[in-house]
Amino acid sequence: xxxxxxxxxxxxxxxxxxxxxxxxxxxxxxxxxxxxxxxxxxxxxxxxxxxxxxxxxxxxxxxxxxxxxxxxxxxxxxxxxxxxxxxxxxxxxxxxxxxxxxxxxxxxxxxxxxxxxxxxxxxxxxxxxxxxxxxxxxxxxxxxxxxxxxxxxxxxxxxxxxxxxxxxxxxxxxxxxxxxxxxxxxxxxxxxxxxxxxxxxx
Amino acid sequence: xxxxxxxxxxxxxxxxxxxxxxxxxxxxxxxxxxxxxxxxxxxxxxxxxxxxxxxxxxxxxxxxxxxxxxxxxxxxxxxxxxxxxxxxxxxxxxxxxxxxxxxxxxxxxxxxxxxxxxxxxxxxxxxxxxxxxxxxxxxxxxxxxxxxxxxxxxxxxxxxxxxxxxxxxxxxxxxxxxxxxxxxxxxxxxxxxxxxxxxxxx
Numbered sequence: 001x002x003x004x005x006x007x008x009x010x011x012x013x014x015x016x017x018x019x020x021x022x023x024x025x026x027x028x029x030x031x032x033x034x035x036x037x038x039x040x041x042x043x044x045x046x047x048x049x050x051x052x053x054x055x056x057x058x059x060x061x062x063x064x065x066x067x068x069x070x071x072x073x074x075x076x077x078x079x080x081x082x083x084x085x086x087x088x089x090x091x092x093x094x095x096x097x098x099x100x101x102x103x104x105x106x107x108x109x110x111x112x113x114x115x116x117x118x119x120x121x122x123x124x125x126x127x128x129x130x131x132x133x134x135x136x137x138x139x140x141x142x143x144x145x146x147x148x149x150x151x152x153x154x155x156x157x158x159x160x161x162x163x164x165x166x167x168x169x170x171x172x173x174x175x176x177x178x179x180x181x182x183x184x185x186x187x188x189x190x191x192x193x194x195x196x197x198x199x200x201x202x
Numbered sequence: 203x204x205x206x207x208x209x210x211x212x213x214x215x216x217x218x219x220x221x222x223x224x225x226x227x228x229x230x231x232x233x234x235x236x237x238x239x240x241x242x243x244x245x246x247x248x249x250x251x252x253x254x255x256x257x258x259x260x261x262x263x264x265x266x267x268x269x270x271x272x273x274x275x276x277x278x279x280x281x282x283x284x285x286x287x288x289x290x291x292x293x294x295x296x297x298x299x300x301x302x303x304x305x306x307x308x309x310x311x312x313x314x315x316x317x318x319x320x321x322x323x324x325x326x327x328x329x330x331x332x333x334x335x336x337x338x339x340x341x342x343x344x345x346x347x348x349x350x351x352x353x354x355x356x357x358x359x360x361x362x363x364x365x366x367x368x369x370x371x372x373x374x375x376x377x378x379x380x381x382x383x384x385x386x387x388x389x390x391x392x393x394x395x396x397x398x399x400x401x402x403x404x
Contacts, residue, residue, distance in 0.1 A: 004360060004361070005361075006327070006359070006361055006362055010212035010214065010273055011214065012212065012213065012214065012215070012216075012218035013214070013215070013216055014215055014216045016214035016271070017401065039359075039402075040325065040397065040400045040402045040403045041325060041327045041364070041395060041397050041400075042327060042395070044359065044360050044361075046360070069218070073275055073395070075329055075361050075362060075393050077329075077360075077361045080361060081339075083360060083361075123242065125208070125244065127277055127279075127393075129331050129333065131331065131333065137283075157208070157241075157246065158204075158206060158246050158248070158279075158285060159206070159207075159208055159246075159279045159282060159285075159391075160208055162243070189331065189361075189393075191277050191329075193243060193244070193275070195243050198242045198243075200242045201242045
């Protein structure tokens, strides 16, 4: 299995380079379980979902603490057929598809309610894509049903879903959506935007 | 058919609000053929691909002209099964799937080489998702083959493809990828990032 994300941090300030560099220290506790490569558009972070999502949460929360309007953007993927297996991605976090959707929803909701708070608010918007044939619409509908009960659900928009709340439960909600729906060997992607300190907030 | 995008502009400057507002004037010539709604995370732009992509190109080029490091981000979608048909999206731009892939590649390459230049450079990174069963891997491979010949292809990265060049041919390359591959009634999405004036450029 291969899993990871292309991640970018956009601080809306003249000091954007300093904000990015100081926020990256939040990845330090996770670095030995991730592979990280940066270019001028994004940073590739390869690793299992149970490391990747907390690492993104900590990167986001550190940037949000700057007080500037910042946006974290990520293209997350697992099981892309074009990518080679990588031992660093080995994970026990993906759901057993023979488990009924209702049981997976219950486990996902438990994980979200157990998530520790970061004391940083997060306004997130994401699209989840479950590739391939078969029962993928059942999986997506099951996931949407879970999201609506998650406590972080804000609203549906065209092409995407909005979540809001503390960054802890918001990133936990995303992790559970990514892991518990769609076949474990299937190709699942998320197109994610998380915004902090926006002056045009509602 | 329903087509459109959730679009955000991220200027990495203290004057980000001014840069966003002045760049939005670039959409004026296209407004009567689009439906536009804004919230604090993104702007929904609904309309046919042959209007949507030139409008995004002009928005990007206007923001890039500010000289600041700016990023345009968009989640593009056509044919999402959850969205209602909308007359404003009526389009003749989608390919006839009974036309062989080679003929569609040739037409796409012609459109890119005919694209007018904007005199603004664009570094783009995108993922194209063709949802559903059937021949979608053939369509994706046909699209990748076209991209490599497009003149704007930079390189493949994990989870995405990089394009570089003048914004005119770069956005034309994206439009052709979105329209000419995958069934016209199918669900196709693009996760797009376009960057200008990055200080860490290569």
